[in-house]
Amino acid sequence: MWVCTGCSCLCDDIEIEGDVIRHACRIGAGLYLNRSVARTEPLIDGKQTDIDSAIERAVEILKDSKRVAIYGLNNSTLEAQKIAMKLAEKISAYVDNGSKFGKLAEMILRKEIPSTTLENVKDYAYVIFYWGCDIHNSMPRHMSRYTYYPRGKKRQRGYEEDRFLVVVDVRKSHTAMLAKKNAIFIKSDDDRKIIREFLTALEGGIASGDVLRVVKEIKKSDFNVIFGGGGLIEGLGNELEEFVRFVSNVGYFIPTDYRTNSMGFFKSLFEAGIPKANLEDLLIDEAVDTAIIVGSDPLDSMPFDVAKKLAKLKLIVIDPKVSFTSKIADVVIPSAISGVECGGRMLRSDFTEVELKPIFKSEFDDAKILKSILGGL
Amino acid sequence: MPSPMDIYKLLPKTNCKLCGEQTCMSFAFKLIKKEKKLEDCKPLFEPEFEEQRRKIEEMLKVVEKATETGLIVNEDLCIGCGNCIVVCPVHVYEDPEGAGSGFGIRLEKPILRVENGIVRVIDVSLCRRYKEKTICVACRENCPTSAIAFLEEL
Amino acid sequence: MLRFAKFLKKVELKLITYRDGFQVSVAMKDKFGEEFVEKSAIVIINPNTAKTFGFKDGQIVKVSSNERCANLRLKVSEIAPEDCALIPKSIYSCYLSSDKITIEPTDGEITTPNELLERYT
Ligand code: SF4
Ligand code: SF4
Ligand code: SF4
Numbered sequence: 001m002w003v004c005t006g007c008s009c010l011c012d013d014i015e016i017e018g019d020v021i022r023h024a025c026r027i028g029a030g031l032y033l034n035r036s037v038a039r040t041e042p043l044i045d046g047k048q049t050d051i052d053s054a055i056e057r058a059v060e061i062l063k064d065s066k067r068v069a070i071y072g073l074n075n076s077t078l079e080a081q082k083i084a085m086k087l088a089e090k091i092s093a094y095v096d097n098g099s100k101f102g103k104l105a106e107m108i109l110r111k112e113i114p115s116t117t118l119e120n121v122k123d124y125a126y127v128i129f130y131w132g133c134d135i136h137n138s139m140p141r142h143m144s145r146y147t148y149y150p151r152g153k154k155r156q157r158g159y160e161e162d163r164f165l166v167v168v169d170v171r172k173s174h175t176a177m178l179a180k181k182n183a184i185f186i187k188s189d190d191d192r193k194i195i196r197e198f199l200t201a202l203e204g205g206i207a208s209g210d211v212l213r214v215v216k217e218i219k220k221s222d223f224n225v226i227f228g229g230g231g232l233i234e235g236l237g238n239e240l241e242e243f244v245r246f247v248s249n250v251g252y253f254i255p256t257d258y259r260t261n262s263m264g265f266f267k268s269l270f271e272a273g274i275p276k277a278n279l280e281d282l283l284i285d286e287a288v289d290t291a292i293i294v295g296s297d298p299l300d301s302m303p304f305d306v307a308k309k310l311a312k313l314k315l316i317v318i319d320p321k322v323s324f325t326s327k328i329a330d331v332v333i334p335s336a337i338s339g340v341e342c343g344g345r346m347l348r349s350d351f352t353e354v355e356l357k358p359i360f361k362s363e364f365d366d367a368k369i370l371k372s373i374l375g376g377l
Numbered sequence: 378m379p380s381p382m383d384i385y386k387l388l389p390k391t392n393c394k395l396c397g398e399q400t401c402m403s404f405a406f407k408l409i410k411k412e413k414k415l416e417d418c419k420p421l422f423e424p425e426f427e428e429q430r431r432k433i434e435e436m437l438k439v440v441e442k443a444t445e446t447g448l449i450v451n452e453d454l455c456i457g458c459g460n461c462i463v464v465c466p467v468h469v470y471e472d473p474e475g476a477g478s479g480f481g482i483r484l485e486k487p488i489l490r491v492e493n494g495i496v497r498v499i500d501v502s503l504c505r506r507y508k509e510k511t512i513c514v515a516c517r518e519n520c521p522t523s524a525i526a527f528l529e530e531l
Numbered sequence: 532m533l534r535f536a537k538f539l540k541k542v543e544l545k546l547i548t549y550r551d552g553f554q555v556s557v558a559m560k561d562k563f564g565e566e567f568v569e570k571s572a573i574v575i576i577n578p579n580t581a582k583t584f585g586f587k588d589g590q591i592v593k594v595s596s597n598e599r600c601a602n603l604r605l606k607v608s609e610i611a612p613e614d615c616a617l618i619p620k621s622i623y624s625c626y627l628s629s630d631k632i633t634i635e636p637t638d639g640e641i642t643t644p645n646e647l648l649e650r651y652t
Contacts, residue, residue: 006559013481022492023481025457029494030556038561122479136458136521137552144459149519150479151469159464171547171612174521178460258550299651300562300621303628304599311651323562324622324644328652456552494556 003357004028005075005339007139007258008349009146016359025140032359035340038322043332051364054333058292058316059376061330065290065314068093071279072296073268073366074259075337077344077356080366081265084294085272087374094277094288097265098296100233101257102276103240105266108253108351113244116225116252118145118350123152126221127214127250129166132191133229134173138258139349143178147227154223164217168194169231186210191235195246202249224251254350260338264347283309290314292373294366295335297323318369333369336362379436381405387429389420408433409440410528440528446506447528448516450496454524457494461516461525465489467503489516496524541635542584544576544616546596546627551619558621563644571621572641574634575606577613586634593637594618596629599650601642605634622647 002014002021006028015022021029042054049057062068070093073081088095107113121128128147135142143149148159155162165183167176172185179185188194194211201207201215218224226247236243247253257263269276279298282288283306291313299307300323310325317329320337336342339356342365346354385405396417398404407413415421415437421430439449459481462468468476468487475483482490486500505513506527517525554570561567574594576586586592588607593600594616601623611617616632618624626647 015481020492021494022490023459024494025459025491025552026455026494027552027556027559029457029491031559033493034560038563134549136456137555138550140456140458140552144463145479149460149463151473151477158469171549171615171617172610173549174610177521178519180518297562299648300558300625302625304626304651305628307625308651321559321562324648327648456556 001357002032002359003339003354004031005260005337005346005356006031008256008260008262008347009139009141010260010346010348010354011141011145012354013145027140031337032340035337035360040317040319040322040326040332040334042334043326043329045330051333054331055369055372056376058331058333058373061290061314061316062091062292062373062377065091067288067290069277069279069282069288069291070095070294071098071291071298072294073097073265074099074262075295076261076366077338077342077346078261078264078268078353079344080294080338080370081261081268082272083367083370083374085268085274087292087370087377088274089272090374090377093292094279094282095269095274096277096279096282097259097262098279098298098301099257099259099262099265100230101255101262102266104228104233104253104255105257105263106270107240107244108255109267109270113247114252115254115350117352118147118254118348119352120223121152121225121252121254122146122150122155124154124223125163125225125251126155127164127166127218127224129168129224129226129228129250130175130256131168131226131228132170132188132231132233132235133227133256134169134175135227135229135256136174136178138229139256142227142256143175147225148178164214166214184210184214186214188235191232192237192239192242195242198246199242199249202246218250222251226250226253227256228253229256256349258349261346263349263351264345267347267351279310280306283313288313290316292316292318293325293329294318294370295320295338297325299324299328318366334364335369336365338366341365342367379409379439381409384408384433384436387433388418389426391420393420395419408437411440446501446504448498448501448504448506449526449528450498451524451526452495454522455495455520456522456524457491457496459491459496460519461496462487462489462491464515464519466513466515467505471503540585541633542576542580542586543631543633544580545614546624546629546632547611547615547617548620548624548628549617554619554621562622567621568641568643569604571619571623571644572601572603573606573619574603574632575608575611575617576634577611577615578607578609580611580613581605581607586636591637591639591641592634593639594627594632594634596627596632599627601626601647602637602639604641626650
């Protein structure tokens with residue numbers, strides 16, 4: 001059995017037989033089957049070199065830098081993240097993984113908001129919210145593996161009777177299209193308003209028909225769960241207090257950050273006592289002159305105005321795959337695909353620790369590369 | 378997925394009855410249900426209809442892929458989420474600890490299995506529509522990208 | 532009605548970026564391949580919006596926001612609300628990032644990732 005690192009579901013039931021990979025979704029199967037396509041080579045200023053020279057050059061750049069940002073690490077193991085934190089401490093670097101889930105993740109770690117495991121969801125959850133996330137596209141097996149569709153200990157009668165699905169989104173996503181029998185889709189233009197409406201209804205007040213219907217279902221069970229994605233985080237902004245009250249009234253909250261080891265990143269950061277930085281803000285303020293990008297492609301995810309500023313920095317890219325950012329980097333250091341070519345541990349989206357089961361071996365991986373850089377400083 | 382109307386539009390529309398059907402429309406229906414073959418429409422093989430015939434042949438390729446139960450998978454639309462596999466009542470019954478509980482299916486010969494990221498039809502003989510001839514649409518209903526279709530619903 | 536459609540062929544819509552699993556899987560494979568362009572350089576509008584403004588599924592359109600523009604393939608699907616345009620998250624959506632975008636027909640070719648990349652450096 002292989003553990004897929006295609007997203008933060010970290011599905012651990014994958015069978016591989018030669019060139020056939022079973023049960024992994026298109027994202028996970030592609031990650032494995034296309035592993036040798038578009039691989040990076042060691043580069044300095046776009047010219048081929050060997051990996052040791054590339055690492056040496058990275059060290060030189062770091063020595064000459066005033067302020068560094070370390071960015072990415074979502075595809076790195078907990079072990080590699082730990083070394084990255086040490087590196088950050090040593091050179092007083094900012095650290096960011098580009099995810100906006102930091103605040104809620106920290107609240108879960110501090111136990112300020114009730115959370116649970118996906119296994120418990122499968123066994124006990126009745127009302128299942130997907131709020132501001134199109135899970136079918138971002139974590140394709142989430143619903144079939146852990147939440148709405150599978151049968152669990154106390155949920156033996158299947159999704160049509162034993163679960164109630166609520167999808168809240170600004171648009172009718174593929175996930176929203178699954179809200180059929182015993183389910184509801186609520187179109188939201190203002191998440192905070194709907195949360196307030198829910199709070200009112202939960203306390204017996206007046207609310208819209210849809211909200212009242214869901215509240216009636218919520219009251220049928222003491223185990224309900226809210227999965228929240230990027231859309232929800234955006235909708236909430238900095239106002240988390242009402243949301244926490246809402247979760248406490250309903251049941252549990254589990255983030256749906258698809259980035260594979262994003263929760264691991266937040267935990268590593270939390271344990272190291274480093275505050276999470278926001279690279280986009282740092283770029284706008286022109287507060288950094290160098291960035292180490294680990295397994296991430298900010299040019300493929302940051303708005304143009306900000307990314308253009310990033311392109312002006314000294315860039316050290318550590319990545320197994322060619323990316324837009326690697327194309328413009330000063331130094332490129334090839335790495336291993338975590339879970340495929342190197343092992344270690346990661347945290348699933350619900351903070352459950354999972355041990356990876358690599359199929360291949362690799363001489364270099366994020367942990368080793370970061371260690372050499374740290375050693376060179 | 379072609380509808381009988383899509384095919385009808387390309388037929389000679391003369392209702393000549395050479396195919397044994399009363400109308401071109403009913404021939405179109407039977408073509409899709411695989412009860413008639415394209416060759417039964419003699420006029421369509423005249424040179425003047427060549428282009429239309431080619432188009433119909435393209436459309437029928439999809440129909441050809443349909444299994445004995447009428448279940449068709451459009452692989453390009455499948456993301457391999459496994460919803461169809463986990464909801465299938467036969468899978469739940471035969472493999473409660475595997476597919477029924479959300480895991481990858483453990484049956485040697487299931488109806489459907491995700492391979493290389495895409496759902497594949499492995500053995501339709503277990504499908505409820507096959508033996509019991511019951512109307513089951515669970516798999517299709519829970520595929521939000523319409524990667525699964527049934528012939529008779531087209 | 533139809534005859535006036537061509538004069539209406541320019542529309543401003545709210546931009547929503549979204550994660551598309553098919554795009555993600557090809558992006559993981561190779562960002563400089565054809566499949567990446569096919570799955571990323573697209574803009575989706577609602578069938579009703581397409582009808583009103585005379586757009587056809589599959590045509591190439593010029594999408595502009597602020598002072599930037601790129602040519603993308605137009606798709607029609609109900610996953611887009613009527614007043615919004617959907618672009619899958621990628622360098623294309625990032626390049627065009629804005630609250631609103633304008634869509635109009637064009638005879639041009641689809642913008643390639645390399646063309647976009649040049650505008651960053
Ligand atoms: S859902 Fe995520 S972890 Fe599971 S197979 Fe798909 S990509 Fe891999
Ligand atoms: S029609 Fe019913 S029995 Fe047949 S494969 Fe689909 S869900 Fe299973
Ligand atoms: S056919 Fe549909 S439901 Fe089945 S795995 Fe593919 S996308 Fe999911």
